[in-house]
Amino acid sequence: MSTTLTKPEMSAHGEWVSEPLRRDVGAELPDWYQQIQADSWHNFLETPEPVRKDENWRFADLKKIRFERINPVGSLNEQGSFVERFRSNRVDSAIGHCLFANGHLIESDFSQLPDDVIACEINEALANHSELVKEHFMQDPARLGSQKFAALHGASTLCGVFIHVPKNVVIDGVIEIHHVNSGENTGIFPHTLIVAEANSKVSVFENFETAGKGDSPITVGMVDLDARDGGKIQYASFQNNGPNARHMQINASRVGRDSAVKNCFVNLGSMWVRNEAVSRMMEPGADSQMFSANLANGTEEYDQRTLQLHEAQHTTSDLLYKNALYDDARTIFSGLIQVGKGAHHTDSYQTCRNMLGSDTAEANAMPGLEIDADQVKCSHGSTSGPISEEEIFYLMARGIPAERARRMISLGFLNEVIQRLEGDDVKEFIFGKVEAKFRAI
Amino acid sequence: MSLKIDNLHASVEDIEILKGLTLEIPKGEVHAIMGPNGSGKSTLSKVIAGHEDYEVTEGSVTIDGEDILEMEIDERSRAGLFLAFQYPHEVPGVSNANFIRAALQSRLPDGEEIDAVAYYKDLYAKMDELEMDRKFTGRSVNEGFSGGEKKRNEILQMMMLEPKYCIMDETDSGLDIDALRVVAKGVNAMRSPDRGFLVITHYQRLLDYIVPDVVHVLYDGKIVKSGEKDLALELEEKGYDWVKTELAAA
Structure with a gap:
C-alpha cells in the first residue's frame, strides 16, 4: 500500500x-496624496496579515478574511x-445626496446645501481642495489592528465624499451617501471626510448595500x-x-474644544x-458619542473594536453598543477607555449589551479602562443574556402572541440605540430596515 | 356569566401555594381578596394569567364557561382577561403607544389594521381621564416611570383593551393618596354590568376608593372567609391574626 504525501495545508489565502487597485478618476491628484498612495502600498506589502494571537484580533475568525484575491471593480x-x-x-x-455604484459616482445633488459648504466627491x-483635504485626511493612523487594511485603503482608488462646513453654518437635514456594490470579491474603498468648523453642524448618513444577494x-x-x-x-x-x-470600516474622530461627534454603526x-x-x-x-446597533443571524460575524481617548481635561464620552444575535452568529466587542495623563475631570462611559436569541449564538465582550488622571468619572461594563421571559410574559398578558412579543422586545432593544440619533427621517429609515430583518429571521 | 375558579391547586417548584381555591366573580361585581403576606395572593393572579413558573395540579378556571387553563397567555388576554401587574415590567425601546396598539392589533382578524387616527384620539382621551401627560405615549413602556405612573399605565391599558374580567394585583402598593384616587377613578369608571373585577390587596385602604360587593379572605392558599364590604374594615381593625385564631378554633 502506498501512501500519497500531501503537502501540509499552507495558509490557503x-x-x-x-x-494597487487604481483606476483613472479623471482628476489630477496632488503630489502629497500620490505619495500617501505610494507609502501605503509599501506599508501594505510590509504589514503582515492579522493573526489571532494579536490581542486586537482575539476571538476573530480569521478564515473569513483569508482573501484569495480582491478584484478590481472594472467598468x-x-x-x-x-x-x-x-x-x-x-x-x-435628505438635503443632499450622492450615489456610488462599485465606487463610481453615478449621481449627486448637493445644490440645496448652503453656498459656502464644500461637498463633493473625494x-x-x-x-480642487488639495490643501484643505490634506489638513484632515487620514491624520490618525489605524491603531486597533487593521493597519494592513488601512494601508490597502490608502493605496487604492477611493470613492466617497468630502464635506467641509464653514464656521457658524448649521446644515438642517441629513446628507446621504449611498453605495450599491456588486461583483465577486470586488474591492471597494469608500472614504468619507467630514470637517465641522467653529459652531457649525452637519449630519451624514452613509448607506451600504449590495446589488444582488450573490454579490x-x-x-x-x-x-x-x-x-x-x-x-x-x-x-x-x-x-x-x-x-x-465582507465589510470593514475604520473611523477616526478628532473632537476639539466644546465640539461633539456622534459616530454610529448599524449592521444588518x-x-x-x-x-x-x-x-x-x-x-x-x-x-464623543459612539453607538452601534447590530442584528446578526446565520453565521454572520460582527467584530467591534473601540477606543475612547481622553487627551484633555473636562472631556466626556459615552459608548453604547448593542448586538442582537440569532442562529450561529458571533459578535466580538473590545473597547477601551483611556484617560491620558492630566485629562482630569473626564466623564466617560462604555456599555456593550448582547441579546442572545439562540443557544448557539456567541457574544464576546472585552471592556477595558485605563486611567492616568484625577477626578475622573468612568464606568464600563457588558451584559449578555437571552430575552427576558418576564418581559415576554408582560406582552403576552396583553394579548400579543409570543412570536410577535419576542420581535417587539428585540426590536426595542436595538431601537434604544437608534433613538439616540438625531433626525426623524434617519431614525425611521433605519428602524424600518431593522424591523424588516427581524421579520425575516 | 362569570370568572369561575374551582378547587384550584397550584405549585411553584413543587411547593403547593394554592390549595383548593374556589371563587366565582359574576359580571357586574367587584370582589376583593385580602390576605396576609404569603397567603397566595400574587400566585393566584399569575396562575390565572398563565405564568409558566406556576403549575396547576388540580381544579379549573373558566371565563363565561370557557376553560382558560388550556389557553396560552396571550389567548387568555384576548378571551377577555386582564391582569394589572403589581410590578409592571419595563420594555426598553418599545414606545407605550406602540405597545398598546400592538395589543389592540392582536385582537383584530388577520389583514385588518387599526385606524391610527381613531386610536390616538381614544388613547389621548383615556390618558386625560387618568391625568397622564401625553409624553407617556412616546416613552418606552414603564421605563423610568415612577411607581404611580406605572400603575396608571396599567389602568390605561385596561381601559384601552376593555376586558371582561379584570384582576388587579395589589394595585395600591407604592401609590400615594393622589395617585390612588386617580387610579380608583379609572377603575370605577369601568365598572359595568358587563365586567367583573377581582381586586387583590393587602390593605383595606384601596377598598375605600374601589368599593367591593364581596370581600374574601385568602389564607394558606384557600378562601377561608367571605362577606360584604364591612369584612374589610373588620380585618383592618382586628388584623389577620383574628382570622388565624378563628380558624384554629374551628
Missing part, C-alpha cells in the same frame, strides 16, 4: 492583491438599475470626522449588504463585519 455598465434601486431605498428627505476634492464585495472604508470649536458632526453608517459581502448584513472606531477628545469640552 492568496496575496489579496498583486498591485460599470448597468447604471440604470443602480439608480432605480437607490431611489427606492433612500432617505427621501477625488474631486483632492484635486460579494469587500469593502474597506475609512471615515475621518473632525469637529472643532463648537462644531458638531453626526455620522451614521448603515450596512445592509447581502450575505456574501454581510458575512463578516469589522468596525473600528477611535475617538480622540483633544481639547476641553470635547464630547
Whole structure:
C-alpha cells in the first residue's frame, strides 16, 4: 500500500492583491496624496496579515478574511438599475445626496446645501481642495489592528465624499451617501471626510448595500470626522449588504474644544463585519458619542473594536453598543477607555449589551479602562443574556402572541440605540430596515 | 356569566401555594381578596394569567364557561382577561403607544389594521381621564416611570383593551393618596354590568376608593372567609391574626 504525501495545508489565502487597485478618476491628484498612495502600498506589502494571537484580533475568525484575491471593480455598465434601486431605498428627505455604484459616482445633488459648504466627491476634492483635504485626511493612523487594511485603503482608488462646513453654518437635514456594490470579491474603498468648523453642524448618513444577494464585495472604508470649536458632526453608517459581502470600516474622530461627534454603526448584513472606531477628545469640552446597533443571524460575524481617548481635561464620552444575535452568529466587542495623563475631570462611559436569541449564538465582550488622571468619572461594563421571559410574559398578558412579543422586545432593544440619533427621517429609515430583518429571521 | 375558579391547586417548584381555591366573580361585581403576606395572593393572579413558573395540579378556571387553563397567555388576554401587574415590567425601546396598539392589533382578524387616527384620539382621551401627560405615549413602556405612573399605565391599558374580567394585583402598593384616587377613578369608571373585577390587596385602604360587593379572605392558599364590604374594615381593625385564631378554633 502506498501512501500519497500531501503537502501540509499552507495558509490557503492568496496575496489579496498583486498591485494597487487604481483606476483613472479623471482628476489630477496632488503630489502629497500620490505619495500617501505610494507609502501605503509599501506599508501594505510590509504589514503582515492579522493573526489571532494579536490581542486586537482575539476571538476573530480569521478564515473569513483569508482573501484569495480582491478584484478590481472594472467598468460599470448597468447604471440604470443602480439608480432605480437607490431611489427606492433612500432617505427621501435628505438635503443632499450622492450615489456610488462599485465606487463610481453615478449621481449627486448637493445644490440645496448652503453656498459656502464644500461637498463633493473625494477625488474631486483632492484635486480642487488639495490643501484643505490634506489638513484632515487620514491624520490618525489605524491603531486597533487593521493597519494592513488601512494601508490597502490608502493605496487604492477611493470613492466617497468630502464635506467641509464653514464656521457658524448649521446644515438642517441629513446628507446621504449611498453605495450599491456588486461583483465577486470586488474591492471597494469608500472614504468619507467630514470637517465641522467653529459652531457649525452637519449630519451624514452613509448607506451600504449590495446589488444582488450573490454579490460579494469587500469593502474597506475609512471615515475621518473632525469637529472643532463648537462644531458638531453626526455620522451614521448603515450596512445592509447581502450575505456574501465582507465589510470593514475604520473611523477616526478628532473632537476639539466644546465640539461633539456622534459616530454610529448599524449592521444588518454581510458575512463578516469589522468596525473600528477611535475617538480622540483633544481639547476641553470635547464630547464623543459612539453607538452601534447590530442584528446578526446565520453565521454572520460582527467584530467591534473601540477606543475612547481622553487627551484633555473636562472631556466626556459615552459608548453604547448593542448586538442582537440569532442562529450561529458571533459578535466580538473590545473597547477601551483611556484617560491620558492630566485629562482630569473626564466623564466617560462604555456599555456593550448582547441579546442572545439562540443557544448557539456567541457574544464576546472585552471592556477595558485605563486611567492616568484625577477626578475622573468612568464606568464600563457588558451584559449578555437571552430575552427576558418576564418581559415576554408582560406582552403576552396583553394579548400579543409570543412570536410577535419576542420581535417587539428585540426590536426595542436595538431601537434604544437608534433613538439616540438625531433626525426623524434617519431614525425611521433605519428602524424600518431593522424591523424588516427581524421579520425575516 | 362569570370568572369561575374551582378547587384550584397550584405549585411553584413543587411547593403547593394554592390549595383548593374556589371563587366565582359574576359580571357586574367587584370582589376583593385580602390576605396576609404569603397567603397566595400574587400566585393566584399569575396562575390565572398563565405564568409558566406556576403549575396547576388540580381544579379549573373558566371565563363565561370557557376553560382558560388550556389557553396560552396571550389567548387568555384576548378571551377577555386582564391582569394589572403589581410590578409592571419595563420594555426598553418599545414606545407605550406602540405597545398598546400592538395589543389592540392582536385582537383584530388577520389583514385588518387599526385606524391610527381613531386610536390616538381614544388613547389621548383615556390618558386625560387618568391625568397622564401625553409624553407617556412616546416613552418606552414603564421605563423610568415612577411607581404611580406605572400603575396608571396599567389602568390605561385596561381601559384601552376593555376586558371582561379584570384582576388587579395589589394595585395600591407604592401609590400615594393622589395617585390612588386617580387610579380608583379609572377603575370605577369601568365598572359595568358587563365586567367583573377581582381586586387583590393587602390593605383595606384601596377598598375605600374601589368599593367591593364581596370581600374574601385568602389564607394558606384557600378562601377561608367571605362577606360584604364591612369584612374589610373588620380585618383592618382586628388584623389577620383574628382570622388565624378563628380558624384554629374551628
